[in-house]
Amino acid sequence: MNLAEATRGIAVSTSLDIEKIRADFPILDLKIDGKPLVYLDNAASSQMPQPVIDRLVRYQTTQHANINRAVHYLSETATMEYQKARCKLQQFINAREDREVIFTSGTTDAINLVMQGYGRKFIQADDEIILTTLEHHSNIVPWQMLAQEKGAKIRVVPINDAGELDIEAYKKLFNERTKFASLIHVSNALGTINPIKEMIAYAHQQGVPVLVDGAQAAPHIPIDVQDLGCDFYAFSAHKLCGPTGIGILYGKAQHLESMQPFKGGGDMIASVTFEKTTYAAIPHKFEAGTPPIAAAIGFGAAIDYLSAIGIDQIAAYENELLAYATEQFNCVPGVNIIGTATHKAAVLSFTIDGIHPHDIGTILNHDGVAVRTGHHCAQPVMQRYNVPATSRASFAFYNKKTEIDTLITGIKTVQKVFL
Amino acid sequence: MQTNSLYQEVILDHNRKPRNYGTLEHASHHAVGHNPLCGDRLDIALQLEHDLINAISFHGESCAICKASASMMTTAVKGKTRVDAEALIDEFRDMATGKMDLNDPHHLGRLTVFSGIRDLPTRVKCAILPWHTLHAALNSMTSVSTETDDEPTQAITGNHT
Numbered sequence: 001m002n003l004a005e006a007t008r009g010i011a012v013s014t015s016l017d018i019e020k021i022r023a024d025f026p027i028l029d030l031k032i033d034g035k036p037l038v039y040l041d042n043a044a045s046s047q048m049p050q051p052v053i054d055r056l057v058r059y060q061t062t063q064h065a066n067i068n069r070a071v072h073y074l075s076e077t078a079t080m081e082y083q084k085a086r087c088k089l090q091q092f093i094n095a096r097e098d099r100e101v102i103f104t105s106g107t108t109d110a111i112n113l114v115m116q117g118y119g120r121k122f123i124q125a126d127d128e129i130i131l132t133t134l135e136h137h138s139n140i141v142p143w144q145m146l147a148q149e150k151g152a153k154i155r156v157v158p159i160n161d162a163g164e165l166d167i168e169a170y171k172k173l174f175n176e177r178t179k180f181a182s183l184i185h186v187s188n189a190l191g192t193i194n195p196i197k198e199m200i201a202y203a204h205q206q207g208v209p210v211l212v213d214g215a216q217a218a219p220h221i222p223i224d225v226q227d228l229g230c231d232f233y234a235f236s237a238h239k240l241c242g243p244t245g246i247g248i249l250y251g252k253a254q255h256l257e258s259m260q261p262f263k264g265g266g267d268m269i270a271s272v273t274f275e276k277t278t279y280a281a282i283p284h285k286f287e288a289g290t291p292p293i294a295a296a297i298g299f300g301a302a303i304d305y306l307s308a309i310g311i312d313q314i315a316a317y318e319n320e321l322l323a324y325a326t327e328q329f330n331c332v333p334g335v336n337i338i339g340t341a342t343h344k345a346a347v348l349s350f351t352i353d354g355i356h357p358h359d360i361g362t363i364l365n366h367d368g369v370a371v372r373t374g375h376h377c378a379q380p381v382m383q384r385y386n387v388p389a390t391s392r393a394s395f396a397f398y399n400k401k402t403e404i405d406t407l408i409t410g411i412k413t414v415q416k417v418f419l
Numbered sequence: 420m421q422t423n424s425l426y427q428e429v430i431l432d433h434n435r436k437p438r439n440y441g442t443l444e445h446a447s448h449h450a451v452g453h454n455p456l457c458g459d460r461l462d463i464a465l466q467l468e469h470d471l472i473n474a475i476s477f478h479g480e481s482c483a484i485c486k487a488s489a490s491m492m493t494t495a496v497k498g499k500t501r502v503d504a505e506a507l508i509d510e511f512r513d514m515a516t517g518k519m520d521l522n523d524p525h526h527l528g529r530l531t532v533f534s535g536i537r538d539l540p541t542r543v544k545c546a547i548l549p550w551h552t553l554h555a556a557l558n559s560m561t562s563v564s565t566e567t568d569d570e571p572t573q574a575i576t577g578n579h580t
Contacts (some may be wrong), residue, residue: 029471121472356481356482356483357482358457358482358545359426359482359484362425362426362484362539363426374457375458376455379458384459388457388458388459388480389457417426417431418431418434
């Protein structure tokens with residue numbers, strides 16, 4: 001693949017004013033060790049633009065009260081704003097109804113909700129659950145817990161050397177015992193974009209429902225849950241320029257209605273006596289207790305911000321950054337890119353011959369460059385490549401090519417230190 | 420905070436050419452240290468005779484800070500009594516976690532090249548892992564050696580997913 005050509009092709013289609021966008025992110029003005037911050041850890045958490053910060057401040061200074069309770073002005077305002085945020089999320093993923101969007105504390109919480117509410121009810125001994133090698137620990141551990149409790153089995157889709165799923169092997173995993181598939185949309189460790197629509201369609205042909213872990217996909221790919229056909233879709237706000245502690249679970253209404261609530265408490269009931277509790281309708285059935293109201297409203301503001309720029313525009317520009325970075329990396333001897341899938345999000349995992357990722361991360365930090373080092377909560381991926389850890393640069397739409405140049409210079413410095 | 424000052428020549432040298440690297444025959448004590456944060460793993464074996472560390476070796480997979488710390492540790496404690504080694508472990512921990520004023524009397528000598536680690540909390544564990552593991556190995560003398568065969572003592576730093 002001619003990356004330079006691809007880059008030029010995409011460059012024509014992107015028209016983002018990056019300097020104007022960067023001005024929205026106050027944290028990008030930080031200096032680290034006297035050097036301008038080069039923030040390339042966006043796959044772990046993205047930064048928050050001023051309009052989202054302002055929205056949080058406005059909520060907290062003029063709109064805050066508990067929701068779904070009192071009849072006074074503030075409670076009604078907060079309830080309405082919280083509900084508006086849900087509707088923004090509904091539109092963002094094109095869900096059929098707003099009640100199909102449940103606020104959770106994040107992707108991990110959303111997956112655990114499905115494991116507890118759907119898995120514990122419908123998965124029995126000897127049933128099988130399909131996962132992939134690319135899963136984040138948050139989409140492995142809950143299913144292992146369930147498998148141990150029920151005596152169910154986990155089946156894993158392998159990957160090739162490029163980090164792409166073996167789709168033929170995936171199809172062969174299905175049998176009459178297969179009851180659920182929980183699949184990552186975009187790999188956080190390698191950036192691989194999986195052919196999720198095709199995978200969902202195949203699972204449905206076999207009568208198997210699918211949860212999609214979209215934590216890394218939602219920031220980079222327009223998500224249309226009706227087009228995908230998925231049964232569940234989960235992602236977090238903090239990878240979408242929103243606050244931490246909030247995310248959503250999308251679920252088809254008929255699934256959500258059939259599920260047991262995961263947490264009991266206030267706000268999730270229709271009526272309570274000491275003999276019996278009747279649960280509220282969805283989505284409230286799954287939102288026990290006072291939710292992070294400010295965070296949910298901030299999430300809505302982040303969705304507004306990203307939608308105004310356009311996820312398509314963001315994706316095109318990030319592809320341009322990825323192509324440029326890939327080309328630059330390939331010019332540095334001793335640097336190896338881990339994960340070379342044809343379809344990739346703007347994630348570049350790499351190793352440097354003879355140098356431990358933690359040493360790389362510390363020395364890059366000296367140049368103001370923030371990358372992730374470690375196993376990225378995806379130890380099975382590390383095991384597949386026989387490395388304990390990698391360094392990972394992940395790009396957002398506010399990054400610039402000159403920042404990639406700083407990264408490359410930093411990598412050369414690392415190599416010089418360890419010469 | 421000058422992070423590059425951490426990678427001084429003495430540390431880089433011990434990383435390139437680690438001392439006492441390998442396995443030890445007839446070890447009386449050993450322990451395995453593990454840092455789940457980065458998958459680092461360190462085996463430390465030593466031979467204790469009349470409470471004196473006669474021989475010590477280490478091997479494993481780790482970052483430069485951890486490897487250099489292990490290498491310099493082995494040269495520092497070889498020939499020392501168990502009590503002196505334990506005292507040095509305490510001093511090193513206090514230095515790495517910023518609890519020690521280096522102007523106060525101490526026995527760290529060249530090990531003070533690691534003092535800059537106190538400004539990098541995520542890397543403190545890398546430098547301390549060998550010392551933590553040595554402590555586990557030394558303590559297996561009373562608690563493990565008579566009861567079990569060669570079940571290594573686990574020393575774990577970090578707690579990360």
